[in-house]
Every structure is written in structure tokens, then in C-alpha cells.
Amino acid sequence: SSYRTARAGVSAVAHQLLKNEFEFEYQTKVDGEILLHLYERFGIEKMASMLDGVFAFILLDTANRKVLLGRDTYGVRPLFRLLTDDGFLAVCSEAKGLLDLKTSMSTPAKITAFLPGHFEVFDLKLTGKVESVQMDRFHCCTEEPKHAAYNILEGLGTGFELETVKSNIRILFESAVKKRLMAHRRIGCLLSGGLDSSLVAATLVKLAKEEQLPYPIQTFSIGAEDSPDVAAARKVAAHIGSEHHEVNFTPEEGICALEEVIVHLESYDITTVRASVGLYKYKKYKKTNACLLSLLNQAPSPKAAAEDSVRLLKELYLFDVLRADRTTAAHGLELRVPFLDHRFTAYYLSLPEEMRVPKDGVEKHLLREAFKGLNLIPDEILWRRKEAFSDGMTSIKKSWYSSLQEHIESEVNDSQLEKASVQFPSNPPTTKEGFFIRQIFEKHYPGRCEWTPHYWMPRWIKATDPSARTLSIYKPNKDQ
Ligand SMILES: *[C@@H]1O[C@H](CO)[C@@H](O)[C@H](O)[C@H]1NC(C)=O
Numbered sequence: 001s002s003y004r005t006a007r008a009g010v011s012a013v014a015h016q017l018l019k020n021e022f023e024f025e026y027q028t029k030v031d032g033e034i035l036l037h038l039y040e041r042f043g044i045e046k047m048a049s050m051l052d053g054v055f056a057f058i059l060l061d062t063a064n065r066k067v068l069l070g071r072d073t074y075g076v077r078p079l080f081r082l083l084t085d086d087g088f089l090a091v092c093s094e095a096k097g098l099l100d101l102k103t104s105m106s107t108p109a110k111i112t113a114f115l116p117g118h119f120e121v122f123d124l125k126l127t128g129k130v131e132s133v134q135m136d137r138f139h140c141c142t143e144e145p146k147h148a149a150y151n152i153l154e155g156l157g158t159g160f161e162l163e164t165v166k167s168n169i170r171i172l173f174e175s176a177v178k179k180r181l182m183a184h185r186r187i188g189c190l191l192s193g194g195l196d197s198s199l200v201a202a203t204l205v206k207l208a209k210e211e212q213l214p215y216p217i218q219t220f221s222i223g224a225e226d227s228p229d230v231a232a233a234r235k236v237a238a239h240i241g242s243e244h245h246e247v248n249f250t251p252e253e254g255i256c257a258l259e260e261v262i263v264h265l266e267s268y269d270i271t272t273v274r275a276s277v278g279l280y281k282y283k284k285y286k287k288t289n290a291c292l293l294s295l296l297n298q299a300p301s302p303k304a305a306a307e308d309s310v311r312l313l314k315e316l317y318l319f320d321v322l323r324a325d326r327t328t329a330a331h332g333l334e335l336r337v338p339f340l341d342h343r344f345t346a347y348y349l350s351l352p353e354e355m356r357v358p359k360d361g362v363e364k365h366l367l368r369e370a371f372k373g374l375n376l377i378p379d380e381i382l383w384r385r386k387e388a389f390s391d392g393m394t395s396i397k398k399s400w401y402s403s404l405q406e407h408i409e410s411e412v413n414d415s416q417l418e419k420a421s422v423q424f425p426s427n428p429p430t431t432k433e434g435f436f437i438r439q440i441f442e443k444h445y446p447g448r449c450e451w452t453p454h455y456w457m458p459r460w461i462k463a464t465d466p467s468a469r470t471l472s473i474y475k476p477n478k479d480q
Contacts, residue, residue: 018050035059044068048119048138052179052342056114058091067122067130073139074340075116084109087129089122095266095451108447139342160352166370168347173370176341177203181211188218191244193232195364195384198377200338205240206376222247222278232381239378249278251403259440268427268441268449270434271456274404408436427454 015034024037038047054076059068121134157164219242221233237244254277359365412432421428
């Protein structure tokens with residue numbers, strides 16, 4: 001064959017559907033082979049937009065002397081690229097993999113994250129030089145997929161009547177989980193005890209029974225034994241009947257792991273680093289595939305909520321998704337994210353803004369409403385307020401956040417912070433924690449501060465510190 005894929009994780013999601021629909025004859029058992037058939041038949045743009053899953057691909061079309069790159073809509077699969085002015089191209093799933101390349105240029109070449117939902121075409125000149133000739137978006141996270149192998153509204157009720165919408169949400173959610181059930185490896189689930197992961201875990205267990213999977217579904221929670229999240233996860237696991245495992249996590253372990261986490265993450269975003277430390281402990285559980293993510297947060301007005309959820313979705317690859325991928329992939333886990341299913345998000349974002357906003361101060365009201373009265377998860381969990389992953393997992397007595405602050409207070413003095421903007425003129429840290437994290441980042445990746453374009457912060461929240469516990473939307477239930 002004149003084509004070769006270097007890395008393509010189409011994640012088993014739709015390749016069978018497409019394969020059957022177009023009657024492709026496979027020569028291998030690799031799911032990525034679908035790319036070669038689709039590319040040959042439809043060309044790069046249509047090929048990319050037909051893929052319903054998470055992927056990053058490098059396609060070499062030797063007959064036409066082209067190199068093609070592409071990355072999934074939300075950037076769940078990582079892809080970094082380096083292109084020098086004199087036509088040297090290198091790509092890698094981690095930025096650090098491109099650091100030590102010897103190029104003929106005198107200044108270090110810029111390493112950039114490949115934009116999610118885009119593809120790029122390069123001409124391979126006879127001289128051996130590579131030139132970018134096309135960069136286009138094939139899919140945006142707020143749109144329905146253009147060339148999906150299915151009709152997005154198939155099996156759904158029409159109109160915005162509450163009962164119809166609730167039923168549609170359930171159908172799409174279940175189908176999103178079902179698609180991700182196919183795996184060669186045993187499937188497990190991160191269970192934080194929050195709404196999203198509990199719904200995923202419960203649906204997973206239900207489907208596994210229906211499909212008669214030969215093993216029980218494992219769930220994993222992480223945190224101090226007396227943390228609110230671990231207690232909530234325990235309740236959910238007992239309710240749904242999963243094989244539950246608790247990974248104990250102490251602030252001391254978190255502090256020890258910080259440097260390693262920052263090296264893996266390749267980021268100095270405070271929220272991302274803080275929240276990654278816990279996930280990182282999953283290295284004990286290499287044999288499982290994991291799934292989780294939380295998406296749409298609370299905002300003061302419908303308009304702001306709508307705009308901000310779109311922005312946050314578009315930037316997931318810089319923060320949440322980056323964290324989830326790095327901290328799991330670093331230990332050979334494969335992450336699957338039902339909440340980032342195309343059909344699910346496109347449908348959710350197509351609903352009238354008033355339906356999607358928080359009601360009575362409860363975020364994700366519609367999602368909760370959709371699963372009300374079904375006994376899928378315990379009622380107290382269905383209506384439980386969000387604990388940010390980084391904070392809910394540590395002991396109520398002393399949070400990860402305050403332990404970390406205490407440690408940093410002894411490591412960074414006031415005069416260092418005062419001079420921070422001189423030392424780090426781009427994205428200067430404004431807190432000791434930011435300074436501490438940035439120092440570690442610069443130690444390993446000097447001059448690469450553009451890898452984190454800005455700090456994560458929901459725009460509509462008036463706060464200078466993104467720590468979840470200091471944000472009003474994360475306030476614990478009064479009855480807890
Ligand atoms: C603050 O820490 C830096 C780096 O360790 C040190 O050089 C400096 O003398 C300290 N300044 C004060 C006022 O303690």
C-alpha cells in the first residue's frame with residue numbers, strides 16, 4: 001500500500017459502522033485501517049469529518065508525496081508539531097518528544113499543539129523539504145458532524161418539550177457510553193462520586209449486564225478515606241453493584257508527586273496541575289480503561305453560560321482533557337470520554353439556553369432532571385453539588401489545597417513573588433503557588449512558556465484563585 005498510518009487511535013467507535021457501510025475489505029485487524037480506506041475513497045476532509053471517536057493521525061501518501069495530520073474535535077488524543085522555516089517537520093504525541101531534535105536552524109523551533117478538529121496537508125518536495133499547503137477545520141465542537149455515518153436525530157423525539165428533551169438526553173447518553181464499551185481491554189471507570197462519573201458508571205454497569213460482559217465493571221475512587229468524594233463514590237458503587245476500589249491519597253504524596261506530574265503534563269496551569277496529582281495515582285491500576293469528564297458549568301446568565309461552555313469546550317485540550325490524557329496515558333491507561341460524544345454535545349448545545357442553565361442554584365439541572373426517578377444512582381448523588389476533583393478528594397479536616405499552600409509558603413518568599421514578573425514576563429504568576437509551579441516547569445522546559453497560553457479560569461466567575469473550594473458554585477451542600 002502507498003499509505004501508512006503512524007498513529008491512529010480511532011478508538012473502535014465508528015470504524016465498524018463505516019467499514020460495513022462502504023464494504024471496505026480490511027487487510028489488518030487494526031481499527032486505524034479505516035483511515036486508509038476513507039482517505040482513498042473520499043479525500044482528507046471528508047475522511048476526517050466522518051470519524052466519530054478520538055484520534056490523532058499521521059498519514060503518508062507516498063504516491064502523491066503528501067503528509068497529512070489530523071486530530072479529533074476536542075483534542076482528546078494529543079498531537080504536537082514542529083515545522084522549521086527550512087522545511088523540517090516533526091510530530092509527536094508529547095511536546096517533550098520534540099525538544100532535543102537537532103535542526104539546522106540556529107534558534108530552537110517552536111513546538112505547537114495541533115489544533116483540535118483540524119487537519120493539515122504538507123507537500124513533500126523532491127528536495128526532501130516539507131511545506132504546509134493546507135490547514136482546515138473539519139469539525140467544530142458546537143456543530144453536528146458533517147458526514148457522520150448516522151443521522152444525529154435518529155431515534156430521537158423532536159421539539160423542546162421537557163419530557164421529549166429528557167428522553168433524548170437519556171438515549172444519547174446511553175448510546176455514548178455504549179459506543180465506548182467496545183474494548184480489547186477490561187473496562188473500568190473512574191468514580192469521583194460526582195454527578196457525571198456516577199451516571200457514567202451506573203450506565204456502564206447497566207449496559208455490561210445487558211451485553212453480558214464476562215467480567216464485573218470495576219470502579220475506582222481516589223482520595224483520603226474521610227473525603228466527601230470517596231464517601232459518595234462508595235455509596236454509588238454499593239448502589240450500582242460495581243467492583244469498587246479505593247486509592248488512598250494523602251496531601252504529602254501529592255506534594256512529592258508534583259514535579260513528576262508537571263513534567264508529564266507539560267503545563268504550568270495551576271488548576272490543571274493541582275487536579276492532576278490525584279489522577280496520577282491511578283498508575284496502580286494499569287489494566288483498566290477509564291472514563292470520566294465533567295463539562296458544563298454554571299454561569300450567571302443564559303447567554304454567558306452558552307458562550308462560556310463553548311469556549312471551555314474549545315479549550316478542553318489545553319486543560320481538562322490534557323490532564324486526563326497525560327495522567328492516565330503516562331501509565332498505559334486508555335481514557336474514554338462519553339461526555340464528549342459528538343451527538344451528545346451537539347444536541348445539548350442545540351437546546352434553548354434557558355433549558356441548559358442552572359435552576360434554583362443547581363448546575364446541570366437538566367441532566368439531573370433527565371435521570372430523576374429512575375433509581376439509576378442514589379437520589380442524594382443525583383442532586384449532589386459539585387466538588388472539584390482536586391478538592392473533594394482530600395480529607396475534610398485538611399484539604400489538599402491548604403496542605404499545598406502551607407508547603408509552598410515555606411518554599412517561596414515574598415520577595416521572589418514580587419520579582420515574578422521580571423523573571424517570568426510572559427504569563428507572570430501572581431500567587432506563590434503559581435510561582436512554585438512555574439519554577440518547576442521552567443527547570444524542565446526552559447523558554448517553553450507558550451505551551452500554556454493562559455491560565456484556566458471560567459470567565460464569569462469573579463475570583464482570582466481558581467481553586468474550586470473558593471468558588472461559590474462549588475459550595476458543599478448545607479446538609480453535608
Ligand atoms: C528568598 O528566596 C531566594 C531564593 O531562595 C533567596 O535568594 C532570597 O535571599 C530570599 N529572600 C528573603 C528576603 O528571604
